[in-house]
Amino acid sequence: xxxxxxxxxxxxxxxxxxxxxxxxxxxxxxxxxxxxxxxxxxxxxxxxxxxxxxxxxxxxxxxxxxxxxxxxxxxxxxxxxxxxxxxxxxxxxxxxxxxxxxxxxxxxxxxxxxxxxxxxxxxxxxxxxxxxxxxxxxxxxxxxxxxxxxxxxxxxxxxxxxxxxxxxxxxxxxxxxxxxxxxxxxxxxxxxxxxxxxxxxxxxxxxxxxxxxxxxxxxxxxxxxxxxxxxxxxxxxxxxxxxxxxxxxxxxxxxxxxxxxxxxxxxxxxxxxxxxxxxxxxxxxxxxxxxxxxxxxxxxxxxxxxxxxxxxxxxxxxxxxxxxxxxxxxxxxxxxxxxxxxxxxxxxxxxxxxxxxxxxxxxxxxxxxxxxxxxxxxxxxxxxxxxxx
Amino acid sequence: xxxxxxxxxxxxxxxxxxxxxxxxxxxxxxxxxxxxxxxxxxxxxxxxxxxxxxxxxxxxxxxxxxxxxxxxxxxxxxxxxxxxxxxxxxxxxxxxxxxxxxxxxxxxxxxxxxxxxxxxxxxxxxxxxxxxxxxxxxxxxxxxxxxxxxxxxxxxxxxxxxxxxxxxxxxxxxxxxxxxxxxxxxxxxxxxxxxxxxxxxxxxxxxxxxxxxxxxxxxxxxxxxxxxxxxxxxxxxxxxxxxxxxxxxxxxxxxxxxxxxxxxxxxxxxxxxxxxxxxxxxxxxxxxxxxxxxxxxxxxxxxxxxxxxxxxxxxxxxxxxxxxxxxxxxxxxxxxxxxxxxxxxxxxxxxxxxxxxxxxxxxxxxxxxxxxxxxxxxxxxxxxxxxxxxxxxxxxxxxxxxxxxxxxxxxxxxxxxxxxxxxxxxxxxxxxxxxxxxxxxxxxxxxxxxxxxxxxxxxxxxxxxxxxxxxxxxxxxxxxxx
Numbered sequence: 001x002x003x004x005x006x007x008x009x010x011x012x013x014x015x016x017x018x019x020x021x022x023x024x025x026x027x028x029x030x031x032x033x034x035x036x037x038x039x040x041x042x043x044x045x046x047x048x049x050x051x052x053x054x055x056x057x058x059x060x061x062x063x064x065x066x067x068x069x070x071x072x073x074x075x076x077x078x079x080x081x082x083x084x085x086x087x088x089x090x091x092x093x094x095x096x097x098x099x100x101x102x103x104x105x106x107x108x109x110x111x112x113x114x115x116x117x118x119x120x121x122x123x124x125x126x127x128x129x130x131x132x133x134x135x136x137x138x139x140x141x142x143x144x145x146x147x148x149x150x151x152x153x154x155x156x157x158x159x160x161x162x163x164x165x166x167x168x169x170x171x172x173x174x175x176x177x178x179x180x181x182x183x184x185x186x187x188x189x190x191x192x193x194x195x196x197x198x199x200x201x202x203x204x205x206x207x208x209x210x211x212x213x214x215x216x217x218x219x220x221x222x223x224x225x226x227x228x229x230x231x232x233x234x235x236x237x238x239x240x241x242x243x244x245x246x247x248x249x250x251x252x253x254x255x256x257x258x259x260x261x262x263x264x265x266x267x268x269x270x271x272x273x274x275x276x277x278x279x280x281x282x283x284x285x286x287x288x289x290x291x292x293x294x295x296x297x298x299x300x301x302x303x304x305x306x307x308x309x310x311x312x313x314x315x316x317x318x319x320x321x322x323x324x325x326x327x328x329x330x331x332x333x334x335x336x337x338x339x340x341x342x343x344x345x346x347x348x349x350x351x352x353x354x355x356x357x358x359x360x361x362x363x364x365x366x367x368x369x370x371x372x373x374x375x376x377x378x379x380x381x382x383x384x385x386x387x388x389x
Numbered sequence: 390x391x392x393x394x395x396x397x398x399x400x401x402x403x404x405x406x407x408x409x410x411x412x413x414x415x416x417x418x419x420x421x422x423x424x425x426x427x428x429x430x431x432x433x434x435x436x437x438x439x440x441x442x443x444x445x446x447x448x449x450x451x452x453x454x455x456x457x458x459x460x461x462x463x464x465x466x467x468x469x470x471x472x473x474x475x476x477x478x479x480x481x482x483x484x485x486x487x488x489x490x491x492x493x494x495x496x497x498x499x500x501x502x503x504x505x506x507x508x509x510x511x512x513x514x515x516x517x518x519x520x521x522x523x524x525x526x527x528x529x530x531x532x533x534x535x536x537x538x539x540x541x542x543x544x545x546x547x548x549x550x551x552x553x554x555x556x557x558x559x560x561x562x563x564x565x566x567x568x569x570x571x572x573x574x575x576x577x578x579x580x581x582x583x584x585x586x587x588x589x590x591x592x593x594x595x596x597x598x599x600x601x602x603x604x605x606x607x608x609x610x611x612x613x614x615x616x617x618x619x620x621x622x623x624x625x626x627x628x629x630x631x632x633x634x635x636x637x638x639x640x641x642x643x644x645x646x647x648x649x650x651x652x653x654x655x656x657x658x659x660x661x662x663x664x665x666x667x668x669x670x671x672x673x674x675x676x677x678x679x680x681x682x683x684x685x686x687x688x689x690x691x692x693x694x695x696x697x698x699x700x701x702x703x704x705x706x707x708x709x710x711x712x713x714x715x716x717x718x719x720x721x722x723x724x725x726x727x728x729x730x731x732x733x734x735x736x737x738x739x740x741x742x743x744x745x746x747x748x749x750x751x752x753x754x755x756x757x758x759x760x761x762x763x764x765x766x767x768x769x770x771x772x773x774x775x776x777x778x779x780x781x782x783x784x785x786x787x788x789x790x791x792x793x794x795x796x797x798x799x800x801x802x803x804x805x806x807x808x809x810x811x812x813x814x815x816x817x818x819x820x821x822x823x824x825x826x827x828x829x830x831x832x833x834x835x836x837x838x839x840x841x842x843x844x845x846x847x848x849x850x851x852x853x854x855x856x857x858x859x860x861x862x863x864x865x866x867x868x869x870x871x
Contacts, residue, residue, distance in 0.1 A: 021433055080853075117732065118730065119730040119731050119732060120730055120731075120807065121731065121807050123732040125766075126734045126735055127743045127768060127769070127773075128735075128738055129738070129741050129742055129745060129749055129767075129773070129861075129863075130734060130735075130853060130854040130856075130861050130863075131736065131749060131768070131853070131861075131863050132767065132768040132829070133766040133768070133815075133817040133818075133829045133830050134805070134808045134809070134810060134815045134817065134830045134831055135805050135808055135817040135829075136731075136802065136805055136807040136808045138805065138807055139803045139805030139807070139808055139815065139817055140803075142803035142804075142805070143801040143802060143803045143817070143819055144583055144801070146801045146802055146803060146842065147800070147801040147842070150801070150842045195806075196804075197805075197806055197807050197815070198803045198804065198805040198806060198807060198808075198814075199804040199805075199806075237572075243779060244766070244769055244779070245779035245780065247766070247769075247819070247827060247828065247829055248764050248765070248766055248779045248826070248827055249762060249764070249780055249826075249827060250800075250821045250825065250826070250827045252827075254524055254800070254801055254819070336631065374792060378768075378819070379768070379769070379840060
């Protein structure tokens with residue numbers, strides 16, 4: 001691999017709707033509200049957008065899903081479908097088009113309208129021949145928790161307590177976020193006593209299922225300061241798609257995510273990061289379930305293998321810790337409208353880097369990492385984006 | 390020599406104490422318990438299980454014919470034995486037929502199979518009889534019926550019980566019936582059926598056979614014949630025929646533990662007799678239903694050489710008592726139920742299922758010729774069938790690999806309470822096969838509290854989905870049964 005996106009493009013405007021069960025908002029509301037906020041933030045108008053990339057897995061049907069509500073005038077729009085990494089992949093493709101010198105001002109927008117389905121959770125995981133085991137997403141990630149507890153000799157109580165602390169931390173952060181879906185503060189005891197969704201994961205081990213939209217205006221690095229004095233530069237954009245061997249061969253341990261590790265390694269190489277735990281100031285990772293965040297801390301080398309519990313117990317990932325994770329509440333509390341989540345993560349990192357995160361503000365951050373994990377642990381697609389000043 | 394070369398059986402793991410019926414509806418409970426097919430079982434899946442038991446240690450490609458006898462075919466139009474042939478890994482040029490609609494379809498199929506072998510149309514024919522008959526809730530018949538399947542392999546080589554002769558009687562009487570639209574069986578007054586049909590037809594068939602081959606009641610070591618709906622009256626016919634109670638395979642044992650098994654009843658009793666048979670024993674078999682068919686067998690020395698089977702005795706012992714009658718109503722789909730607020734599953738694609746019929750129904754995977762890794766993919770978005778090796782990247786350089794008969798170990802699992810399930814939670818396991826290969830499967834016939842990492846499992850053929858009257862048959866894992 002010869003090229004790198006580092007410092008070639010910048011984000012100069014971002015927007016994000018409130019996430020939640022937005023019964024009175026449709027996909028067009030989410031797209032228009034997020035894009036309007038991003039354009040206003042960049043000081044441009046919708047008509048200035050030269051090309052757009054849209055990330056959505058349930059609500060989008062081609063580029064027209066975005067050109068239509070925004071009334072984009074005859075510009076190219078591409079619909080990116082890449083599971084939970086769709087938003088990051090929209091940013092990646094938008095950034096590459098700018099870095100290639102084709103466009104100067106482009107839009108990446110993620111959106112999802114999930115709560116029109118009349119059911120809890122996400123649509124199922126059936127395959128064409130209906131031979132996929134009858135498991136939901138919580139079920140698939142629960143198997144990872146089962147295996148993690150088994151491998152590291154954690155009793156169900158100890159394992160679940162470790163995971164509970166992850167959710168308590170995210171709820172605390174989310175309680176300070178006016179755009180978050182879930183803003184209640186939790187206790188470890190309440191998390192442990194919640195109903196089981198898929199053993200060993202309980203209700204508060206699962207992220208919110210939400211509607212929402214998020215948007216970024218991306219431009220050339222050399223033009224960025226024309227829009228604002230504090231643009232946020234892209235340092236790395238990596239995606240790793242699974243060959244799906246974890247479900248087929250017996251060498252995969254199910255206590256780490258190989259795709260996550262590799263996407264992290266590629267991003268660190270692209271950004272020139274040698275010691276991620278020291279150099280990364282903050283991270284927004286894919287905490288669809290508490291166990292996902294735990295394993296991701298190890299995959300991204302924030303914690304040593306099998307040792308994330310020590311860092312959780314030490315408060316390392318809390319807002320005041322050495323490496324704050326999910327400062328905005330994460331998927332857990334901000335919510336998880338699939339296509340919107342990746343850009344929502346960047347939105348928080350962007351605000352934090354610019355010192356605009358209010359009560360959640362981390363002191364003097366330099367580099368932020370956003371991580372999305374699509375599909376399920378046995379066959380994921382993982383994206384890692386790094387941004388900084 | 391022509392006769393039985395192997396036997397097998399299948400009895401569902403779940404049993405219900407008949408007190409549960411009385412508890413639900415009031416009134417009288419027949420003593421004992423009955424077998425209940427799980428929500429993912431039907432006459433086809435049970436017949437496959439019995440056939441797999443029967444084929445233990447026998448090369449499936451030596452089977453020339455497969456007969457499926459039942460009164461509870463899942464289809465009015467579509468051959469179930471064609472589905473079963475793929476699950477059992479039979480040859481493409483196998484003769485398949487479903488023998489349906491009669492309570493003596495099991496013995497009828499047995500006669501057809503023996504005739505085909507005598508006529509040299511086939512050297513080896515597998516006969517399966519399987520039933521999941523249902524009676525309307527609250528009646529006594531609901532308590533007396535049971536679900537189960539039996540299988541016999543008939544042939545010329547390694548005969549364990551030579552067929553001596555057979556004799557048939559046809560008799561017209563609507564004793565029990567189901568119309569094209571009936572879910573539950575209907576019956577005429579039992580006393581009239583007993584007086585005018587059973588107690589005349591059964592002796593006629595058995596006496597007819599004995600006089601045809603010149604044998605007397607005392608010549609038989611074991612006598613197996615279908616009981617009537619009132620099982621107690623089986624013994625009276627036996628004594629009138631001159632049999633001593635010690636000669637009888639008493640249907641009361643099966644009735645008390647499993648219930649009346651429909652077309653599988655007489656063959657299940659025969660299997661139980663064969664399990665204990667000694668060389669030289671003569672066995673009499675008769676099936677009843679709009680007439681009767683009787684067969685005489687003589688057990689050979691080879692009976693002692695047949696490998697161990699779960700058959701009747703082991704399946705009988707391996708059981709899980711049901712907690713309540715409501716589960717029976719739910720599993721047999723007798724009452725409409727609230728649907729989980731989860732997305733509806735997509736339609737069955739006949740084309741996709743047909744394309745992958747060998748992988749899906751036969752659980753055939755691949756073994757890479759280069760890196761030797763066994764592989765199967767049942768959950769990929771676009772990866773089935775496997776064209777590129779997941780380990781070494783070899784393209785289309787594979788041998789077929791049979792996962793259906795392999796045992797495996799649970800690598801991880803979950804108990805999913807969000808997933809829609811007929812018997813929640815949805816137990817899902819990631820399993821490592823003994824000789825390589827990993828797969829994700831539903832776990833069936835399990836006690837959720839006993840599932841753990843490291844548990845040994847085996848594969849079982851089940852009904853996983855129904856859409857527009859089509860059944861999706863596939864495989865699940867289950868804790869090693871016994």
